[in-house]
Amino acid sequence: MAQLTTLARPYAKAVFEAAKDQNAIDQWDQALAFAAVVAADQEVANILANPGLSEQRKAELFVDCFEEPLPEALRNFLLILAENKRLALVPEISALFHLYRSDFDQSVSLTIDTAFELSADEQQKLIDALSKKLERKVELETAVDQSLIGGAVVRTGDLVIDASVRGKLAKMAKALGS
Known part of the structure; x- marks a missing residue:
């Protein structure tokens, strides 16, 4: 768990700073929370762990799990995570983002x-x-x-x-x- 937190921290900090700059902390918190639920689903986790799929294909399948079209910024963030083989970190990134938000909101x-x-x-x-x-x-x-x-x-x-x-x-x- 500590290793996942260590890996997720830079992504969570970066997306939190971006959300803060865009005055969109609430929207990002909700979007990441939903993405974390999707990533935690056992079928999605199996897809993300499948070594036979390219990272690009994993990202496409992950994005397809959402019922509504994703905001461009979130889609780009997920693609960056996929390129770096970090899509499985979405639940941890979401949790850290929420902690940063709580600290920011006091x-x-x-x-x-x-x-x-x-x-x-x-x-x-x-x-x-x-x-x-x-x-x-x-x-x-x-x-x-x-x-x-x-x-x-x-x-x-x-x-x-x-x-x-x-x-x-x-x-x-x-x-x-x-």
Whole structure:
């Protein structure tokens, strides 16, 4: 995974800078997200991994997967990726682009798993507190996981904060077992 990120980073930076210059960050983010879904499809992944196809043919088949005609800039970007044998990096490029966008927008996406459903008021209080603490605009996604017993698990990127009863019981059991 780290190697894919390393390979994808220059492409993601370049396309982000181009999108920023064109005032088209939102459009590029959506287009790359959709392209990432297409690239992650198993049949498309098999095509991209096929050594019997030329890179140009792989790019053509990839572009044909889209229902609507692609914007010229995205089509050109995909052709550049194909020429450099990097079409398989589209999902990683999309993820990095989204991170660059979040940094540019001073925002962060958080996922919070709780044992019980949070009310709209509780969610707003959580958003306000986290926005103040992180000094960023917070986008919150919630999920219910009753196995947590109580508390919450917060995830953003590769950071996980486990403040659940289940997590504390697991720590305690590990400490007692040592």
